Amino acid sequence: MTVTISPVPSIHPDSQxxxxxxxxxxxxxxxxxxxxxxxxxxxxxxxxxxxxLSHDVLATILALESLGVPIxxxxxxxxxxxxxxxxxxxxxxxxNCANSGTTARLMMGLLAGQTFDSALAGDSSLSARPMKRLxxxxxxxxxxxxxxxxxTLPLKIKGRTLHAENIILPVASAQMKTAVLLAGLFAExxxxxxxxxxxxxxxxxxxxxxxxxxxxxxxxxxxxxPTIEQDLEEEFEYEVPGDISSASxxxxxxVLLRKQIVITNISLxxxxxxxxxxxxxxxVDLEATQVREVFGEARGDLIIxxxxxxxxxxxxxxxxxxxxxxLDEIPILLxxxxxxxxxxxxxxxxxxxxxxxxxxxxxxLQFRAFGAEIxxxxxxxx
Ligand code: S3P
Numbered sequence: 018m019t020v021t022i023s024p025v026p027s028i029h030p031d032s033q034x035x036x037x038x039x040x041x042x043x044x045x046x047x048x049x050x051x052x053x054x055x056x057x058x059x060x061x062x063x064x065x066x067x068x069x070l071s072h073d074v075l076a077t078i079l080a081l082e083s084l085g086v087p088i089x090x091x092x093x094x095x096x097x098x099x100x101x102x103x104x105x106x107x108x109x110x111x112x113n114c115a116n117s118g119t120t121a122r123l124m125m126g127l128l129a130g131q132t133f134d135s136a137l138a139g140d141s142s143l144s145a146r147p148m149k150r151l152x153x154x155x156x157x158x159x160x161x162x163x164x165x166x167x168x169t170l171p172l173k174i175k176g177r178t179l180h181a182e183n184i185i186l187p188v189a190s191a192q193m194k195t196a197v198l199l200a201g202l203f204a205e206x207x208x209x210x211x212x213x214x215x216x217x218x219x220x221x222x223x224x225x226x227x228x229x230x231x232x233x234x235x236x237x238x239x240x241x242x243p244t245i246e247q248d249l250e251e252e253f254e255y256e257v258p259g260d261i262s263s264a265s266x267x268x269x270x271x272v273l274l275r276k277q278i279v280i281t282n283i284s285l286x287x288x289x290x291x292x293x294x295x296x297x298x299x300x301v302d303l304e305a306t307q308v309r310e311v312f313g314e315a316r317g318d319l320i321i322x323x324x325x326x327x328x329x330x331x332x333x334x335x336x337x338x339x340x341x342x343x344l345d346e347i348p349i350l351l352x353x354x355x356x357x358x359x360x361x362x363x364x365x366x367x368x369x370x371x372x373x374x375x376x377x378x379x380x381x382l383q384f385r386a387f388g389a390e391i392x393x394x395x396x397x398x399x
Contacts, residue, residue: 034277034320039264040069041257042284045314047077047119048195048223049255051127054086055202056099056227059252063094070095073117080124083108102202102246107133111171114139116373119192121170122151126196129160130203131176138171142373148172151193155200158182158208181206183238188368189214189341194239198224198231201241211238216341217288222313258316259283265292265346269353271323272301272330278321285315291342293319295335295350299357300327329358335397337365344368351380351398355389362399 041064053060064070067090078095082088085106087098105127114121114137121137125148128135138144149168156162161175181204184197189212198220201208221239224231230245261284271278285305293303302325308317332354335347340363343350347363354361369376381393392399 034279036279036281037264037267038065038281039259039267039283040065040071041074042260043071043074043262044119044191044217044219044289045223045257045284046070046074047123048219049257050074050077050081050088050095050097051123051199052220052223052227052229053097053099054081054084054105055102056249057101057251058099058249060097060099061094061252061254062097063254063256067092072115073119076113076115076117076120077123080108080112080114080120083110083112105131107131108135111136111138114143114170116140116143118143118146118373121146121148122192122196123199125151125155125162125172125174126199128174129155129158129162129177129200130179133176135174135176136171137174144170146170146373147371150187151196154184154186154193154197155179157184158197158200158204160200179204181208181243183209184211186210186212189216190368191216191218191220191341195220198239198241202229202243204243208241208243209238210241214338214341215288217286219286219314222286226313255312256282258285258311258314261285261289262345264319265349268293268296268301268303268319268321269349271321272296272326272353273356274323275326276323277325278323280319280321282316283319285317285319287315288342291339292346292350295333295339295343296321296353298333299330299353301330302326330356332357332359332361334361335363335366337396340366340368348376348380351384355384355387360399363397364394365396367396 078088086100089096121139124137147168148170149164152162152164158179159177161177162172164172179200186193194210194212197210221231221233228247230242233239259282264280264283267280302322304320305317377398381391381398384391
């Protein structure tokens with residue numbers, strides 16, 4: 018994860034509130050690049066600086082370029098010319114997803130229903146992560162995806178005509194959900210997806226904003242009718258809000274340093290902001306201001322009153338239902354829990370063991386090294 022801080026402040030306990038910006042939200046950026054490629058629009062995405070683009074997003078940009086999507090990245094913006102729903106072409110080489118699980122899984126969904134074959138690979142860490150459960154799910158729609166013998170990258174995708182299915186996701190995973198919905202854009206019939214728990218809903222929101230035939234309502238299966246397509250404006254600009262996950266590190270730093278900070282223009286999507294509820298439960302005063310909706314996504318400024326934190330910080334309990342809504346913030350919340358009075362617990366987070374590292378085990382190891390008393394469970398720790 019890349020966190021860009023500008024201007025670089027010197028944090029002193031008596032100084033004024035410090036304003037921060039963070040780089041563009043990675044999840045939203047992957048999606049606008051992929052879904053934007055399937056439109057016929059010229060899309061300009063301002064970026065603060067090239068350094069604010071994560072390597073994962075660069076992997077998606079390179080993947081789309083190899084599929085024939087014209088993309089130009091300058092120091093100020095990404096400019097992408099959509100090629101239309103059926104405009105992708107065969108890549109001349111294996112697509113390298115580097116370390117990006119989101120790129121690999123979203124590409125699996127995008128490429129399964131194309132008229133050409135393709136292949137995906139990744140670095141050694143990504144090549145140890147499970148891909149077979151998604152390949153098997155897409156196979157129920159007619160996809161042919163051959164993984165390595167251990168169910169991982171590298172994998173080969175045979176382009177096929179897909180058919181719609183009623184898919185039940187085995188785990189709450191936004192990457193899996195998005196892969197199925199992308200495949201659904203190239204399937205015959207109406208695809209439906211049910212997830213065991215709500216996961217981040219950027220794909221649903223963006224598909225709706227782009228005029229794709231998606232319908233979604235909390236607690237109900239998502240449906241996608243691929244025959245529905247609306248023309249977007251020929252050219253438009255979309256400023257991706259700041260990454261709410263990157264902001265979590267600054268929020269925790271503000272609490273530990275007893276400092277008031279403002280993080281401007283960040284995503285406040287409710288399926289990503291559960292960690293703010295946990296911070297509030299711990300006794301942190303915070304506020305979202307200037308909240309507005311752009312392209313179906315809430316954004317605003319987040320004020321963390323680290324200087325008003327009641328002593329001592331209260332411990333928390335993160336349950337299975339919370340997990341998909343604060344997945345990537347669990348490590349930093351647990352870090353703050355080291356400074357709380359009492360035992361904090363996370364359960365229902367088995368998926369964290371399947372990330373770029375086994376995040377549960379690594380946290381347990383590191384926290385023990387600092388002298389914390391840690392009990393490790395199969396699905397979490399306390
Ligand atoms: C992401 C979904 C989450 C998250 C990852 C980004 C996405 O993963 O951890 O950083 O953009 O869809 P899962 O889909 O594995 O839960």
